Amino acid sequence: MAGPIVESPRRSFSGKKTRSSTGGESSRVRMASDAHAYFMPPRPIGSFIGSARSNSSLTSRTHLVIQEIERLKSENEKLKRASGQFDLQRLPYSVEQHAADTKARREEIKVMIMKAQELDLAFLLDATASMQDSIDMVKDKVAAMSAGISQAYPECTLRVAFVIYRDYDDPSTDLDAKGCNLTSDFDGGQSTFIRALSRVRAKGGGDAAEDVFTGLQRIANLDWQARNRLLVHICDAPCHGTQFHDFPVEKNGEWDNYPQGDKYGRNIHTLLMQLREHCQITHYYFCHLNDGTKKMMQEFKKAAGEPGWIEEAHFRDINGIPQKVVTMSRSTISRTLSNLSGIGSHVHGTNFIPENVIPHRPNWATIALLNGQQYKHRWYHFLDGLMQKIANREALEVEEMDSLQVQIATHPFSAEGTMRWPYHAAVIQHGQPVRNMVVKRFKVPFGHNIRQVHSKERYLGQMEVQTVAAHMAHEFNNRTSGLRGVKKVEFTLVSTLQVGSKIYNMEKFLEGNWIRYSNNAGYVNTADYAATLQAFTHWTHERSNGLLMVTDLQGVMQPSGNGGRYMFWLCDPSIHCTDVMRFTRTNLGDAGFKLFFCSHKCNDICRHLGLKASDNGYSTVGTQVG
Numbered sequence: 136m137a138g139p140i141v142e143s144p145r146r147s148f149s150g151k152k153t154r155s156s157t158g159g160e161s162s163r164v165r166m167a168s169d170a171h172a173y174f175m176p177p178r179p180i181g182s183f184i185g186s187a188r189s190n191s192s193l194t195s196r197t198h199l200v201i202q203e204i205e206r207l208k209s210e211n212e213k214l215k216r217a218s219g220q221f222d223l224q225r226l227p228y229s230v231e232q233h234a235a236d237t238k239a240r241r242e243e244i245k246v247m248i249m250k251a252q253e254l255d256l257a258f259l260l261d262a263t264a265s266m267q268d269s270i271d272m273v274k275d276k277v278a279a280m281s282a283g284i285s286q287a288y289p290e291c292t293l294r295v296a297f298v299i300y301r302d303y304d305d306p307s308t309d310l311d312a313k314g315c316n317l318t319s320d321f322d323g324g325q326s327t328f329i330r331a332l333s334r335v336r337a338k339g340g341g342d343a344a345e346d347v348f349t350g351l352q353r354i355a356n357l358d359w360q361a362r363n364r365l366l367v368h369i370c371d372a373p374c375h376g377t378q379f380h381d382f383p384v385e386k387n388g389e390w391d392n393y394p395q396g397d398k399y400g401r402n403i404h405t406l407l408m409q410l411r412e413h414c415q416i417t418h419y420y421f422c423h424l425n426d427g428t429k430k431m432m433q434e435f436k437k438a439a440g441e442p443g444w445i446e447e448a449h450f451r452d453i454n455g456i457p458q459k460v461v462t463m464s465r466s467t468i469s470r471t472l473s474n475l476s477g478i479g480s481h482v483h484g485t486n487f488i489p490e491n492v493i494p495h496r497p498n499w500a501t502i503a504l505l506n507g508q509q510y511k512h513r514w515y516h517f518l519d520g521l522m523q524k525i526a527n528r529e530a531l532e533v534e535e536m537d538s539l540q541v542q543i544a545t546h547p548f549s550a551e552g553t554m555r556w557p558y559h560a561a562v563i564q565h566g567q568p569v570r571n572m573v574v575k576r577f578k579v580p581f582g583h584n585i586r587q588v589h590s591k592e593r594y595l596g597q598m599e600v601q602t603v604a605a606h607m608a609h610e611f612n613n614r615t616s617g618l619r620g621v622k623k624v625e626f627t628l629v630s631t632l633q634v635g636s637k638i639y640n641m642e643k644f645l646e647g648n649w650i651r652y653s654n655n656a657g658y659v660n661t662a663d664y665a666a667t668l669q670a671f672t673h674w675t676h677e678r679s680n681g682l683l684m685v686t687d688l689q690g691v692m693q694p695s696g697n698g699g700r701y702m703f704w705l706c707d708p709s710i711h712c713t714d715v716m717r718f719t720r721t722n723l724g725d726a727g728f729k730l731f732f733c734s735h736k737c738n739d740i741c742r743h744l745g746l747k748a749s750d751n752g753y754s755t756v757g758t759q760v761g
Contacts, residue, residue, distance in 0.1 A: 233528065233716060240715045244726050251472040251656075252291040253361035254284070254464055255317050259350050261370030262299035262311070263340025269369050269424070269453050273297065274332045276457040278322050283461035287657055287734045288468050295321045295328055296357050297335075300350030303398050305339030317358050340372070343382055343427075344391040347374035348399075351406045355414055363467045364416045367460055369453075371424040373431035374403075380430050404438040411444060417471075420463050421447040422456055465658070465734070472656030472730070473687070473721075474553055487578040493546040496559045496571075502542040504563070507634040509536040509641070512602040518610050521603065522679055528714060531599055533631075539564040541634060543574055552707075554578055560641065574632060574639035594631045594638045596719045601629040601642070603718075604685045604708045607675045614674075614744070615667075621740055622667045623695055623702035645704050647691030655687040655709035655721050657730035668703060670740035672731060677746055683712040684728055687721065 258273050260266065277295060284291050298314040301307070310331065321328035347370070354366060373380040376396035383390055410416045419439070421432055436445050446463070450456055513532040515521040524531060540563045547556035555575040562570045575597075579588045605626040615621040627642040652665045653672065668688045676684040687709035695702035710718040711727030723730065735749045742748075 236716050237714070241724065244715065244723055247475050248472065248723070248726055248730075249290060249292075250362055251475050252288045252363075252468055254291055254293050254363045254365065254468060255296070255357075255359055255361040256280075256293060256365050256367065256460070256464060257296040257298065257317065257354060257357055259354055259366060259368040259370075260297055260299045260335075261301075261345055261347075261350075261372060262335055262337050263301050263305075263345055263372070264338050265340070265371055266369075267337035269371075269456075270299075270332065270335055270337060272453050272456065273369070274329060277328065280457050280460050280464075281322070283458070284464045284468075287465045288730075289733065291468065292319070292361070294319050294361065297328070297332055298350055298353040298357070299335055300346050300353070301339040302341060302344075302346050303393075304341060310334055312353070314353060317360070342390060342392045343372055344375045344380065344393070345370070345372045346398075347431075348397050348401045348403070348406060351410065352401075354416075355406075355409050357414075359414050359416070363464075363471055364414065364418075365464060365467050366410070366416050366419045367422065367456075367463075368419065369422045369424070369456065370428060373428050379434050380427065382427075403435065404440075407435065407439045411439060411441065417467050418463065419445045420460075421445060422453075422459075423447060423449040424453065462661070469654055469656045469658035472723075473654040473658070486581050488581060490550070490556055491546050492548065492550050493544070494548050496548075497544045497546075499542055499561055502544065502561075504540050504542055505634050507539050507541045507632050509539055510534065510598075510631045510633075511536055511628070512598060515606060518606055518678075521606055522682060525603070525712070525714070525717070526682055528717075531602065533595070536630070537565065541572075541574075541632070543634070543639075552578075555640075558639075559644070562641075571644045572641055573644045574641045576637075576639055589638060591631075591638055593719070594640050596717075597640050598629045598631050600708060600710050600718050600721075601626055601706065603683070603710060604705075607678070607685050608671070608705075610678070611671055611674055615740070618740070618743055621670075622665075622692075622700070624667065624671055625702060625704050626708065627704065627706045629706075642706055645691045645693075645706065647693055647704075649689070649691055651689040653686055653688045655711065655723060655727060655730075657734040659734055665703070666738040666740055669735060670738060670744060670746070673735060673737065673741055673746050673749075674744055676728060676731075681713070681728075683710050683718075684731060685710055686727070686731055 260270055260273065262270065281293050281295075284293060294317040296315055296317040299311055301311065315328050315331040318327045320326045323329065324333075350368075375391055375393040375398065377391070377394050378396065380391070407419075410419065419435075421428070421435075423429065423432070432445065432447050439445050448459060450459075510533050513534050521531075542561045544559040547558050549557055552575070555577050558574050558576070560572040560574045562572050564570075577588050577593060579585055605628055608624040608626055612623050612625075627645065629640050629642045632639045632641040650660065650663050652660050652663065652668045659669065665688075672684060672686045672688065685708050687707070688703075688705055689707060690703060690705035692701045693704050694700070709721035709727075711724060711731075712718050712722050713724060715722055715724040732749050737746065737748050
């Protein structure tokens, strides 16, 4: 059985420092030999004490035990009274409504995950003479691509389409003009998609540039419906106009018959805005087959306006394209799931009240110094005790810390967060050096009630997530300290800060190159694969006996100060838990567990920790444990 929860020398809810039975501040560690005194058989304390007092043969040791029980009873009464005066310790839901709320939330998660796994995948294909191999590759591999997507997202509803283009003067057939609209009938030689693509023959393309703009127009005419909409463009030549290529301008038109640009006067900005805003295509993924299309993509990205909407990769071997399409499809679904879990499944294309982002730290001489009150969760020295409180749906104790003074930047320094704005902050406390911190406020969607967006419970819920993650990381580090090559994992400890009428979450400012290693919907960063963090998430699920899982891992790597080794400093995780009413809306419960294990491959660290192997087999990527 876990030991008692230990008071730290901080303030209780009443605002007074707690004292031990000897008159000093309560110790962080009680004697192990006293443990049996706190776990008596289930008998009314009052009757036990009364009968004990009537026994004249009591030892001094027994008297001490009785005094300790009375003290604990008194502290419990104080906490009960404090909970009525200061409601920061409340869970963000009513216990009486828990069963009904849980049922509704699980149904919401189910619907959200189904909708988030809808994918419309369209191929835009250059069909001039040199492109037959690429056309055949799409035809032959579309079923395998579908299987790869379904491996990570078994409930994915996929529709595929293709559109082709040639050059201005090439004869156009009805098939050229229509291609194949989005369809779920793509598996097998007699399917709608395969039969249509089998009739396409690569031909034409007199000069070196092609009529790409017509292809973009045809893409806009597809019947886009799914929440996720991915365009994959495969070609080996740019569009017309020296704006888009560096071909020599020859009099005979060998390179580009229309060096001034599109024959029909169409504008690339207008075409891309139609795809991004009207068709709401989630991502435009471009496959370079040579260097001749590099300048075109540079101009397309400028015209698109939104960083990251167009992604590109170079392929010397077209057989690498299908796996990349699978990866892009998975990432698109994963981002949608992660975003929806934070803002709600009913919100599509959510827009937030904008803020003016200023990346650098402010001139603190121009920022007011304000008084603030800080609250933190108590630290539990026994992880089993913490897990038991979560399993019992009990609130974690909140301590009121010493007051502080703080300066908070007027504007956020980044807009990348899905749900919150981060602000630079400088904290002054009890003559200590000024601490560079980050305070975060929730973004306000248009049309939403500001009071509800900034409710105290939301900030406390976020604090609880990171507190539990930090406890799990602490034991994981102890468990892996003897394994060579396993990096230490730390989470910044989050507090809740009240400054006047405003509430923030506050944490340490992390310096370094920011990397997202995973999210709460099965995404794994394979480019910056972190074997330690994949194993950590897996371990949290087994260590908690399936109660919870810490995921959505992001942060920086910093020197640990231990022989030049590096460690992970992380923040803003998510926790999936069987209690779906806890740990904010990013908690997807059992469905979140499933999403992780659908994409997780156990690595050498998982094996050394004795974790149950995932169904996806074993990964040889990453740390080899010594």
